Amino acid sequence: MKLTQQQLEAHLWGAANILRGKTAGQDYKNYILSLMFYKRLCDQWEHEADDAIVELERQQGRTFTDAQKAVFRARGEHRFRIPEGNRWGDILASSIDLGRKLTAAMRAVSSANEELRGVFTVDWNAPAPDGSGKPLIANEVVHALVQHFNTYDLSNASVSPDVLGRAYEYLIKKFADDAGAKAGEFFTPPEVVDTLVRILEPQPGDTVYDPTCGSGGMLVHCADYLREGGHNANDARFFGQEMNWGNAAIGKINSVLHRLEAEIAAGASTITDPFFRDDQGKVRRFSLVLANFPFSDDFWWLKPEQQTDDKKKKTKLKQQVFGKEGYKDPFGRFGRGTPFRAPPASTGDYAFILHILASLTANGRAGVVCPQGVLFRGQPAIEEETGEFDADGNPKIKRRKADDEHLIRKALIDARLVDAVISLPLNVFYGAGVPACLLILRKQRPPERHEQVLLVYAARHYRELSNQNELRPQDVMRMLVHVHAYGDAARVPALVAQHSRRIHDQIDAREHDEVQRLMAEYAGHVERLAMLKPRIAEQETKLAALSTKAERAKIEKALSQLRGQRDRATAKLAERDEKIAESRRRAEDDRHAVTEVGAELEALYQDPDELLKHARVVGVDEIEENEFNLNIPRYVDTFEPEPRVSVDEALRELKSARQSLVAAEHDLSSLLKTIGYTC
Template identity: 35%
Template structure:
């Protein structure tokens, strides 16, 4: 068996074979399909050998089929294709297509849509370097366990995120945030877990891993996800396969415009656990279609920010009784006015918002703006009915060069604060307060954590907070001016005197 360090080192060598001609932000587009192909190919050979050892000369195609998880048509094994000397990229693309067609229910589209034959994108020299690096790794079960392979995949995802910088936010959520959300929501065996913006599948994998590590039967958990980006959706599917997860369904598409998981009635399907880190304040998210959308349970969010569209979609996807939701959001959702204020008020009055968790600054790749977790529960416990739990964990972090980190102790302390409703960590812990809805109503349904908890860390008064306040004030001014000019124009006033076009 190979060690984790050896596996990670060899996987990173494979990625580095692309360095130079391929943008680091695109490494994942090429490395993951090749890793997945090498894994299913090496595993197929291992399964074939096991079948032959059992049946010897009596082995036929029908018997052997029972030994294989995936069907690999003749001529599609790694060793058969990678030794070809002409049009290698085009041959790989053709091989991926044949494998997908041979496994339509499980692998259709799994390899993504990289242009393998386009030497402008990936020169043959880089492709050969990638193949040579993977030739040094055997990925069958006798050499690499599923746990090890899954950890290696996560290692690559983290490294690719580091290399990609802000672009990483599209496919990678810091694992301490994922583990915090999963620890709060506590998925159980037999439950369904859904991520409507699943990225590379990290949150779904983490729910499985938590059950596995706690000795519970993870195989009965059903995982569902939707992802708009084709490459990222493919990476998510490969991630789940490599983590030995059988019962999952990842759909590609736009969750807000066309949710892929529907009940027979036409309403969105409902799940026990709904968990996500959607893109922050997404513009052009499809507001024009939401006036008659049943997911707009508390109103239509502004066209320039889809935050509360994701929140309402997730709350609508929460199963009655057992359902709970955990979503990462920018702090602006806690206090912004206009349509968002009405939606926020509606959700609070429905008494489904259980907790607001303020996160440390600079945790995410895509933004320096501080973020929070919103936790919803269909059936809150008796002591939390008509209350919202506020947790300020902004002081619980380790300062990093580009990003801050939360340690395992930090994550554990915040989960414990959520579970107990008190700060058991003492000095340097998470500030906690259970606030009655009457007090929130008196504050105009503003959920800004600083209204209810004295902010623990000076770090939270950083550039990110200032940027949120500035952006909101600026947007409010723009909206006010727009309304004023519309009224003036309707009254026949010449707007050119204000330097404004009347068109």
């Protein structure tokens, strides 16, 4: 029987619950994801072997003996090699020293498959930090995890690749929710990724690159977009680099599970050691780049192993890598030989942006998540009086050089590379409370847009959650319509219709998934209740037939316990039903909101004054007049007027407040009198 996505999700998250708290910080995600992937590889190997044997028996018209099957299993063709002695059955047959055996098996699989190098980074036999010699993860815990994962077959016979891929993404999202602020290192909210991907529209033949790829979500979303358009995902080619080995391993697993032929490099900084280079040693060029780089990295110019050095050593290193003209980049991305200055040492935002630009082909495009500071940080060159005078009585003038970030931003605009900027709501990213934006760059822009930049103010539309904010389906639609219309009102009705249909389908699918997820989560209580009902009926029948007090007391006690269990199970199912109802209400609200926003957008583009509060196509000449400052409130009316209140309503509220005050004073006076005080 095929596992549903929701059953698989519940099963995988159950494994996470076994290990949580037994490793350092959030490292447990790497253990769970790697174990799940290892089980998948082993199960699929067995499935492929079984299929091959069945086909051979059919071709030869005979049934093989167990010994013959063993020979054929070893010789069979497999997507990945699992060396003998390192299969799931070998681990399952062990009861002691499981951590060492599991680590050895995973490393053997990794070594046997070039595509899986670097996938298994965890050490199940790592020692505890107290020096006791005991493993950090006790043998009993590893055994419990192995037994848990053994519950289900994870091969294609039981789990389709699409279901497994979606369940893996769900698990990464759950880990991100659990990790809180640290999740930003490996996870970008899918709504943001979806917005970027749909703006850039990956096509067959594209080379897609993420220089800080984390868990690989942006690459996977590009592949999904291609499949949605009826293409094979691998009609494009995918590349990524990730400094953190553990996150890169998650990304590699993610790409394999999504049947994506992605090349992901790990362990080095994209800035100091870009992995993808051409024959001349310069950075390789790609047609499409997406990135969510670390915001405002203070030490972007240091290799990972150097970032742990003390302040004195970092200062010395800084003197070595920065000259009078800034960072000495051996890959020609900024500084001498390019129109761009080297980024300042104090923040790495423009280092990543310039790396992305250097990584684009002549007609490439990029979508980058940035802190909004890149839009306005840095002063232009200025002249100002010092307050002193020369010998002729003329005021002395002090000339201040333009800041590096201002000059880089000016160069980007002068080169007509900035196509659009979208400001995002606060707190939509894990651990990044600073205001963020989406920066859309294009090497070759349509002639009609060459002297323009689209600025979209999307910061006021979001769903407020307990820990962070979330972009809703209608919020994503707003951004996409603004960008794809690019100020052309005639295009809006068709864009609204296109995105409305797709987003309604997304909402329907999400509602179905959430309901099925809740059904899977509470399935145990359903089974419990189904088991209890006949037992209660049986005991009630017995009770009715008994006459002695002692016999009745015994049955009544048992009945009381069973009814208590029934009531608790019933309460749990009522809880489930309320959550399902809430999920359906939210989906219906979102469907209604998408329809409303569609009508709102069509009306908005018929009212230029109102449109100025949301989006505006700005001429480069106006941006020059504003000293190349791209801060969106300079161009878009972001002012939020106070809601109007009628005079009659205000007077009624004032009268009500006065009456409440009089009543409160009367109550206080009465209370004081009762305890002996006189007013």
